[in-house]
Amino acid sequence: MTDGWQDLGSVEALKATPLQEVQVGGKKVALSFRDGAFGAVSGVCNHVGGPLGQGTLEGDYLVCPWHYWKFHRSTGEGEPGYEADRVPRYALREEGGRLLIQTQPESKRHKTPHAPHRLTLAGERGDGPPRVLGISTTAMTEEHPRYSTSEALLETALTHAAEAHGAETRLVRLGALKFRNCEGFYSKSANACTWPCSITQMDPADEMEQVYEGLVQWADVVLVATPIRWGAASALYYRMAERLNCVQNALTTHDKVLIRDKVASFIITGGQDNVQAVAGQQLGFFAELGFVFPPFPYVAHSRGWSAEDMENNVRYVRESEELHAGTRALVDRGVELAQRLRASSACPAKIARGGRKAHRSS
Ligand code: FES
Incomplete structure (x- = not known):
């Protein structure tokens, strides 16, 4: 030089x-x-x-x-x-x-100020009734809806939340949302996976914002309902989960906890088996997002590997007072825990995760 x-x-x-x-x-x-x-x-x-x-x-x-x-x-x-x-x-x-x-540049960097994305505006939760968000991950055509066992139990849950707890409720049907697949920005670099998701920032037509806003800003309790498809949660569930990487990654890159003092529970149904594997994945993933769980955090139903009589499966869930009562009890446990969390506000906005290689923006 x-x-x-x-x-x-x-x-x-x-x-x-x-x-x-x-x-x-x-x-x-x-x-x-x-x-x-x-x-x-x-x-x-x-x-x-x-x-x-x-x-x-x-x-x-x-x-x-x-x-x-x-x-x-x-x-x-x-x-x-x-x-x-x-x-x-x-x-x-x-x-x-x-x-x-x-060696020295001839001109300076200039960043045009951009208005902060609305998902970054942290509004105070304030007082008010509990807020319960249901996310249905079953797939069906909107024009020809069918009876979905997971969504039926989710509707039971939301109705009970409103009637028994005076909760505000929302139902998001992933199948009705138009949202892009995760494009794997994280696979390029942890710093490339941003909060809010870069797809949400770039593409106003992408409707995943409804899920982000519901999970991160609005809800106290989230109920995720999924069918079992070939031993796993639905494909729509996984499309959503991949897009939620940015929520978890805010902790990796900035120690930032986006999900604080919120409760998650699950409704898992399938004609055939593998409830425990689906529940295990969901509990692990939602724990990584920052959610906490009430005791016994899911209700589930399956008739087992040898049961191919799906008509009877539908009839069973429709008529099972036990399953619907169990779902209502799950809501009670979730709302009760959420109220305790709101009262104590225990979770800090930043947690140094540790135990992993840091990926800090330079
Ligand atoms: S477009 Fe260059 S870092 Fe996002």
């Missing part, structure tokens, strides 16, 4: 790679070559720090590999319409077949 310039290497060799990440004075720089010209800008995205030099080139724009924000490869400006959102640019020169870069 001489006079504030750093030798990046042979011009001919560097031309061979359209986009690469190089280190300049300890900082990441995205170096590109296209249409006979090099460009160099900061390799750190304005959004949440994605590695621009590891992204892709779309014309003269670098596309961030994390959530696809775009910056001009030479000027550092954001894509048309977002020019003011820019990353620093670096001067380059060629000398004796070598490519040199100035």
Whole structure:
């Protein structure tokens, strides 16, 4: 490094790679070559720090590999319409077949202020009746609904919550929501899996926000109802669970506890078996999100492996006073625990999780 310039290497060799990440004075720089010209800008995205030099080139724009924000490869400006959102640019020169870069950028980073997403606005819970959220994860067509044993018990639960506890209730049917699959941002980096979910921030048509808002901001008690499909919870349940990675990941990356003093319980039904495996997954996953559980936190029903007579399964759940009474009792235990938690407000907003490698934003 001489006079504030750093030798990046042979011009001919560097031309061979359209986009690469190089280190300049300890900082990441995205170096590109296209249409006979090099460009160099900061390799750190304005959004949440994605590695621009590891992204892709779309014309003269670098596309961030994390959530696809775009910056001009030479000027550092954001894509048309977002020019003011820019990353620093670096001067380059060629000398004796070598490519040199100035170690200090020629321009400054500018982040356009964005209004905070409504999911980040932490409203006070305040007084008021208990709030019970039911999430039904069964799949069916809206035009031709059928009797769902899990959803029927969930409806029993919500009716009981309102009648016996004066609760406000909501029912979210995942099958009626249009939401995108998790795109695996976490698999790129823990820091790429953001709260709120980047899909929710980027795509106003994505309806997963109803689940986030219900779980994180609104509910005191959450009841998740699922059928058993081939020994596991439903596919819709897992689509939701994958999108909830960002809730758990807020603890991993920022020690931030989004689910505080909230109760989860489960309704699990299937014509065939595997109740315990489904319950085990749900208890483990919802514990990781921050929920706590009442004693005996699920009601469940299955007729066993050899029972293929689904009509009788439906009839059994419809007519079983025991199952419906058990569901009402589950609601009582959940609401009672939620009220105690609200009174004590025991869970802190931050917990240093420990026991795992830290993934902190630099
Ligand atoms: S788009 Fe670059 S970090 Fe999100």
